Amino acid sequence: MIKQEANIYEIAKEAGVSIATVSRVMNRSCTVSEKSRQRVLDAVAKLNYVPNNAARSLSTSTSTSVGVVIPDINNPFFSRLLQGITRAADEMGLNIFLFGTDESSEREHRVLETMREHRLRGIIITPVSCQDTVTQERLHNFQSLGIPVVLLDREVDSTVFDRVVTDDDEGVYRAVSELIRRGHRKIAIITGPDDSRPGRERLRGYCRALEEHGIALNPSYICKGDFMVNCAYEHTLALCDLPEPPTAIFASNNMTTYGCLKAFGERKIQPGVDMALFGFDNIEELGWLNYNISAVIRDVPQMGEQAMRLLMRRFDSREIPEKGTRICLPTELVLRGSEQMPSK
Amino acid sequence: MIKQEANIYEIAKEAGVSIATVSRVMNRSCTVSEKSRQRVLDAVAKLNYVPNNAARSLSTSTSTSVGVVIPDINNPFFSRLLQGITRAADEMGLNIFLFGTDESSEREHRVLETMREHRLRGIIITPVSCQDTVTQERLHNFQSLGIPVVLLDREVDSTVFDRVVTDDDEGVYRAVSELIRRGHRKIAIITGPDDSRPGRERLRGYCRALEEHGIALNPSYICKGDFMVNCAYEHTLALCDLPEPPTAIFASNNMTTYGCLKAFGERKIQPGVDMALFGFDNIEELGWLNYNISAVIRDVPQMGEQAMRLLMRRFDSREIPEKGTRICLPTELVLRGSEQMPSK
DNA sequence: GTGAAAGCGCTAACAG
DNA sequence: CTGTTAGCGCTTTCAC
Numbered sequence: 001m002i003k004q005e006a007n008i009y010e011i012a013k014e015a016g017v018s019i020a021t022v023s024r025v026m027n028r029s030c031t032v033s034e035k036s037r038q039r040v041l042d043a044v045a046k047l048n049y050v051p052n053n054a055a056r057s058l059s060t061s062t063s064t065s066v067g068v069v070i071p072d073i074n075n076p077f078f079s080r081l082l083q084g085i086t087r088a089a090d091e092m093g094l095n096i097f098l099f100g101t102d103e104s105s106e107r108e109h110r111v112l113e114t115m116r117e118h119r120l121r122g123i124i125i126t127p128v129s130c131q132d133t134v135t136q137e138r139l140h141n142f143q144s145l146g147i148p149v150v151l152l153d154r155e156v157d158s159t160v161f162d163r164v165v166t167d168d169d170e171g172v173y174r175a176v177s178e179l180i181r182r183g184h185r186k187i188a189i190i191t192g193p194d195d196s197r198p199g200r201e202r203l204r205g206y207c208r209a210l211e212e213h214g215i216a217l218n219p220s221y222i223c224k225g226d227f228m229v230n231c232a233y234e235h236t237l238a239l240c241d242l243p244e245p246p247t248a249i250f251a252s253n254n255m256t257t258y259g260c261l262k263a264f265g266e267r268k269i270q271p272g273v274d275m276a277l278f279g280f281d282n283i284e285e286l287g288w289l290n291y292n293i294s295a296v297i298r299d300v301p302q303m304g305e306q307a308m309r310l311l312m313r314r315f316d317s318r319e320i321p322e323k324g325t326r327i328c329l330p331t332e333l334v335l336r337g338s339e340q341m342p343s344k
Numbered sequence: 345m346i347k348q349e350a351n352i353y354e355i356a357k358e359a360g361v362s363i364a365t366v367s368r369v370m371n372r373s374c375t376v377s378e379k380s381r382q383r384v385l386d387a388v389a390k391l392n393y394v395p396n397n398a399a400r401s402l403s404t405s406t407s408t409s410v411g412v413v414i415p416d417i418n419n420p421f422f423s424r425l426l427q428g429i430t431r432a433a434d435e436m437g438l439n440i441f442l443f444g445t446d447e448s449s450e451r452e453h454r455v456l457e458t459m460r461e462h463r464l465r466g467i468i469i470t471p472v473s474c475q476d477t478v479t480q481e482r483l484h485n486f487q488s489l490g491i492p493v494v495l496l497d498r499e500v501d502s503t504v505f506d507r508v509v510t511d512d513d514e515g516v517y518r519a520v521s522e523l524i525r526r527g528h529r530k531i532a533i534i535t536g537p538d539d540s541r542p543g544r545e546r547l548r549g550y551c552r553a554l555e556e557h558g559i560a561l562n563p564s565y566i567c568k569g570d571f572m573v574n575c576a577y578e579h580t581l582a583l584c585d586l587p588e589p590p591t592a593i594f595a596s597n598n599m600t601t602y603g604c605l606k607a608f609g610e611r612k613i614q615p616g617v618d619m620a621l622f623g624f625d626n627i628e629e630l631g632w633l634n635y636n637i638s639a640v641i642r643d644v645p646q647m648g649e650q651a652m653r654l655l656m657r658r659f660d661s662r663e664i665p666e667k668g669t670r671i672c673l674p675t676e677l678v679l680r681g682s683e684q685m686p687s688k
Numbered sequence: 689g690t691g692a693a694a695g696c697g698c699t700a701a702c703a704g
Numbered sequence: 705c706t707g708t709t710a711g712c713g714c715t716t717t718c719a720c
Contacts, residue, residue: 005460005463007712007713007714008713017691018692019714019715020690020692020716022714023716024689024715031689032689033689033690036689036690050457051713052461052463052713052714053398053461053463054398054399054401054402054407054462054713055398055402055712055714055715056713056714057696058398058399058402058696058713059695059696059713059714059715060696060714061697063398073423073427073430074424074427076420076423079417079420082417082442083417086443086444090444090451095441095443095462096441096442096443097409097439097440097441098412098426098440098442099440100426100427100430100431100434114439116394117394117396118397119349119396119398145348145349229632233632258632258633259632261632265632266634285629288577288603288605288606288609289602289605289635290609351696352698361707362706363707364700364707364708364709365706366698367698367699367700368705368706371699375705376705376706395697395698396698398696398697398698399696399698399699400697402697402712403698403699403711403712404698404699404700405712405713
């Protein structure tokens with residue numbers, strides 16, 4: 001026996017008013033007499049009524065759902081992001097439609113198509129690639145339909161979208177400068193993919209620091225990585241095998257840090273003793289294991305929250321601006337010892 | 345300028361057919377002539393038409409959205425779960441409404457209320473507590489409205505729901521038996537909360553193994569934990585300080601394992617050398633760091649996928665059974681060395 | 689302050 | 705095989 005949910009008509013009947021009045025009460029329109037209001041509220045409580053979102057959404061052609069597109073749910077960075085997003089959404093009474101792309105552009109395109117069916121209120125996305133024209137076009141489409149888009153962490157070439165990023169360039173610049181201050185001259189970097197903004201930015205910070213301190217860039221110290229453990233692992237081994245190995249390695253993201261540590265472990269290299277290691281993004285687990293790895297850190301849940309707020313702001317002001325707002329959150333340096341110059 | 349999305353009428357006009365025909369084509373009803381079909385498809389392509397989900401959902405009083413309720417998005421176990429869920433959802437053309445409860449019952453109740461508005465197709469939930477009557481009642485409500493519920497990892501007392509769990513009892517039993525086989529007699533366990541099924545089950549497996557091997561339970565070896573790092577850390581320190589410390593510790597989940605390792609690090613205890621350590625759930629990161637921690641493992645994404653499949657199955661068979669299906673996935677032992685008996 | 693009625697975009701009988 | 709039509713449950717003018 002499947003009992004139906006009550007609808008607005010039943011409430012109206014129970015309360016002895018019209019459905020319009022019920023609707024007004026449900027939407028806190030204040031043009032309702034206290035008496036009617038109370039009767040409706042009683043009926044709602046009695047019949048355990050909850051308005052049907054689909055109907056409301058159809059009628060108003062708006063919705064309370066936000067589409068969130070994440071490339072790799074499994075990466076702790078994105079979990080944290082998601083945590084910030086869900087928390088903010090909860091506060092604002094918005095709901096999250098979650099889509100995972102598994103870093104596949106093809107899936108991203110499909111997802112963006114599916115999302116059209118849902119007439120979402122807005123979209124928060126960390127795009128797979130910064131140069132994907134299909135994705136960009138679809139995102140444009142959403143915006144021109146009045147569905148604001150916020151880019152998170154990764155930007156695309158177009159500048160029309162709101163976006164939340166962090167000052168990675170500056171963070172890495174300061175990290176590498178710190179290494180230099182500690183006496184390092186042979187500093188390697190394992191980069192991220194260069195079709196990703198974070199990848200490029202972090203490399204830029206590295207280059208900037210070296211150049212500014214008059215240290216020539218050494219191509220064999222610049223390893224093209226992909227933000228994955230394995231690649232970083234192999235690069236690290238190769239770096240160690242160099243005739244003139246670096247005294248410090250900058251790892252461009254948390255997975256890269258793990259890759260370095262894996263190689264270090266095999267080679268019995270102690271970070272901060274035999275070779276310096278500097279990471280990007282905090283890895284809480286390492287602290288528990290007594291690894292004191294210095295890193296450029298940022299408030300990740302905060303990034304998610306900011307993205308939500310940015311979206312929120314767009315909801316109110318109807319017009320679509322030519323140029324999106326860019327929120328750039330600061331990064332911070334945490335020095336834990338692994339930045340030190342090897343003594344020997 | 346906000347251009348509207350095309351609706352079914354425009355497609356009908358463009359294709360020179362009625363909206364019914366358009367609807368039939370969109371829903372793959374095969375009673376349409378090839379000629380009409382083609383005309384409609386052309387119009388759809390030309391106007392870039394996507395059906396409005398809200399309207400469809402209202403009309404059919406069904407939906408393609410599944411509510412997923414997760415207690416701690418940040419815990420890698422749940423990220424993995426979510427990965428399995430999203431992947432399966434993607435395959436089945438379902439969409440995920442994600443809700444986080446942050447392990448708060450109060451938020452869980454709110455979330456369950458919100459979900460009613462959405463007339464979801466089904467619900468997958470890892471409830472905060474197994475004994476929460478409010479949650480159970482609300483879940484019942486969904487089921488009696490024809491919205492099937494699948495419990496993931498944590499069960500509630502009621503048995504009317506479908507659920508996906510793993511054979512934790514057996515897994516821990518085998519792990520502890522293995523420890524005993526290796527000569528351990530003084531085996532401690534740091535448990536999970538006892539209002540959680542996994543917590544209780546894992547403790548049971550531990551007790552069962554000891555009893556079956558004629559080893560008396562030592563209350564000071566049974567530490568009441570909460571699946572969190574800190575608590576496990578403190579318990580581990582206390583265990584080490586015992587006049588007669590254990591030779592092995594069983595950590596009831598991944599966070600507990602981290603807590604033990606943190607304490608081990610401080611005390612210069614090498615897992616598998618000075619004291620044995622056995623964990624629950626694999627921690628990939630530890631492998632990269634050359635920690636060879638034995639563990640009871642399970643296929644976590646698979647759990648999420650199974651939950652989706654279970655839900656799917658319910659969609660077809662309309663009736664609500666008295667008793668839910670219980671899928672119990674196996675666990676596996678991975679021996680990496682940390683189970684060994686200290687030589688001294 | 690309140691009610692009647694016209695949609696929102698789609699599906700699903702029901703006729704033809 | 706195809707079109708007409710009556711809802712699905714709600715919001716929102718527009719009168720009263």
